[in-house]
Amino acid sequence: MTDSHPREGRRRDPDALLRRAGVRGDPDRDQHFLVDDRVLDRLPGYLPTDADRSHVLEIGPGTGALTDRLLGVADRVTAVERDPDLAAFLRGEFADEIAADRLTVLEGDALDVEFPEFTASVSNLPYGVSSELAFRLLPRGRPLVLMFQREFADRMAADPATDDYGRLSVSAQHYADVEVVEPVPKEAFSPPPPVESAVVRTTPRTPDYEVDDEAFFLGFVKAVFTQRRKTVRNAVRNTAHISGLDDADAVVDAVAEGRTDVDPDVLGRRAGDLPPETFAGLASAAAEYGLGGESG
Structure with a gap:
């Protein structure tokens, strides 16, 4: 040419x-x-x-x-x-x-x-x-x-x-x-x-799960993955300062006690094993139980 x-x-x-x-x-x-x-x-x-x-x-x-x-x-x-x-x-x-x-x-x-x-x-x-x-x-x-x-x-x-x-x-x-x-x-x-x-x-595509607050969901995912080698239980507790949770323990307790749609067994797994829909469920639980000082 x-x-x-x-x-x-x-x-x-x-x-x-x-x-x-x-x-x-x-x-x-x-x-x-x-x-x-x-x-x-x-x-x-x-x-x-x-x-x-x-x-x-x-x-x-x-x-x-x-x-x-x-x-x-x-x-x-x-x-x-x-x-x-x-x-x-x-x-x-x-x-x-x-x-x-x-x-x-x-x-x-x-x-x-x-x-x-x-x-x-x-x-x-x-x-x-x-x-x-x-x-x-x-x-x-x-x-x-x-x-x-x-x-x-x-x-x-x-x-x-x-x-x-x-x-x-x-x-x-x-x-x-x-x-x-x-x-x-x-x-x-x-x-x-x-x-x-x-x-x-x-x-x-529209995801097959609900996310009420997209910014919080993405921020929560970011926070948990900063401790990807920890169990989800510890990652949620250890990253409250990143995700903005007021009461991370309340979130973990709510999941562990079956008060959310998230399988309690998820708490013993690691972030890298969880599909997006599980993160969506965790983020919903975090928003419901961990923000504003609510404890359930």
């Missing part, structure tokens, strides 16, 4: 885009451009078959290699780019698509900007803030196809009682079904990052 702009229906070459933009990735700024055509071509196809593709959000478009592919499957794309020079390049490179109201380039930090009402997101996220961005996106209840560090991806999708299962697994799976759909080698990026990567697909 040459450096000339692509003809209608022809995919833009990622290396040519880098040359036109006159940039190189900067590891110090968490910039690693995805340049493998095969991976780029596959990413949009990982959206669920029935996903609404009318308005796709892309975070971290860089020079627009993935943006180009998304415009081939979506009615509209909004690309959020924090680098002013890259945002300016995108506006020039995709001037026709912008003029046709098919692409919006939103300049700013994706942690701070207000996201539009999107129907799905496909993004190669900046790894340094991937967790924060994932948890900006997951509560929106839209299908996501996101590139992460492999370790992070494996933890998101992990099953209970496995080494990778933890707070991240429970929190992500509270919002969606999570699966790792493709490992991606370092060589797919320019410059290569120091870690392997993976593509994660999240398909939103």
Whole structure:
């Protein structure tokens, strides 16, 4: 492929885009451009078959290699780019698509900007803030196809009682079904990052359990996992200062005495063995018996 702009229906070459933009990735700024055509071509196809593709959000478009592919499957794309020079390049490179109201380039930090009402997101996220961005996106209840560090991806999708299962697994799976759909080698990026990567697909669903206070639930999960090697009984007692409980003993007593929907045997298990629905039951018991000085 040459450096000339692509003809209608022809995919833009990622290396040519880098040359036109006159940039190189900067590891110090968490910039690693995805340049493998095969991976780029596959990413949009990982959206669920029935996903609404009318308005796709892309975070971290860089020079627009993935943006180009998304415009081939979506009615509209909004690309959020924090680098002013890259945002300016995108506006020039995709001037026709912008003029046709098919692409919006939103300049700013994706942690701070207000996201539009999107129907799905496909993004190669900046790894340094991937967790924060994932948890900006997951509560929106839209299908996501996101590139992460492999370790992070494996933890998101992990099953209970496995080494990778933890707070991240429970929190992500509270919002969606999570699966790792493709490992991606370092060589797919320019410059290569120091870690392997993976593509994660999240398909939103309503959990089969009730959570009255989502913020408290997520905070409670975080607290208990800080003592994942302890039994749940001790973890709840030892982390009241993190979870905000006023009376952790009252929570443990209520579960032990069968006054909650949680099996008392759970108290003798460890956090890494418990599925999200069990954490939901524990969090409900904690809110009922452990807040405001109530003792049951």
